[in-house]
Amino acid sequence: MGVALLQQLNADHKVMARILYCLQMQIKGFENLDFVFNSSQILDILDYISFVPERWHHPVEDIIFKRMLQRAPPHPSHIVGVLSEHDGLEQLTEELKVAFRRVTTDGRVPVAQLYQTATIYLTRQMLHLDAEETVLFPLAQELLTESDWTELEMLAEDILNQDDELTHNSYDHLRDSILNFEQEPYQSESD
Ligand SMILES: [Fe+2]
Numbered sequence: 006m007g008v009a010l011l012q013q014l015n016a017d018h019k020v021m022a023r024i025l026y027c028l029q030m031q032i033k034g035f036e037n038l039d040f041v042f043n044s045s046q047i048l049d050i051l052d053y054i055s056f057v058p059e060r061w062h063h064p065v066e067d068i069i070f071k072r073m074l075q076r077a078p079p080h081p082s083h084i085v086g087v088l089s090e091h092d093g094l095e096q097l098t099e100e101l102k103v104a105f106r107r108v109t110t111d112g113r114v115p116v117a118q119l120y121q122t123a124t125i126y127l128t129r130q131m132l133h134l135d136a137e138e139t140v141l142f143p144l145a146q147e148l149l150t151e152s153d154w155t156e157l158e159m160l161a162e163d164i165l166n167q168d169d170e171l172t173h174n175s176y177d178h179l180r181d182s183i184l185n186f187e188q189e190p191y192q193s194e195s196d
């Protein structure tokens with residue numbers, strides 16, 4: 006029950022984890038004062054991690070988690086906590102975007118703070134994905150009935166259909182270009 010929807014969410018997590026890894030690779034050199042970061046790759050990553058979760062992934066999880074809360078779950082406060090992290094993560098993504106913009110427009114801004122914000126961001130994102138995969142998704146399978154899943158699948162479809170095919174295609178394309186860049190050998194400025 007609910008396998009298709011949970012499989013899709015797990016697949017989203019795999020993509021998200023790979024994209025977060027790309028961000029980690031990009032910020033790795035920040036401690037080096039001479040490091041020249043690839044701002045277009047970073048801006049692509051920030052665009053992806055702010056749009057896709059906020060518009061499609063979190064809303065689908067929200068309807069599942071809220072339905073779980075109606076089914077007398079064993080530790081409701083844990084579900085409420087994960088649910089409220091969506092707003093927190095979206096806000097942190099915005100803060101990260103602002104910090105990157107400041108560094109790219111004003112070279113005098115130290116990157117140390119940006120490095121710190123990005124590291125906290127990556128940790129929080131990974132912990133969030135882990136809590137969902139190891140606790141909430143398996144619990145959803147136990148708690149929700151077949152009719153819950155039928156209804157949730159229809160609601161999820163509505164969420165995804167809020168945006169047209171062109172928007173979906175453009176984010177698929179963005180995802181591929183971020184991940185393909187990761188696979189290419191790194192070129193330094195002097196190459
Ligand atoms: Fe989530």
Ligand SMILES: [Fe+2]
Binds near residue numbers: 018137
């Ligand atoms: Fe998630």
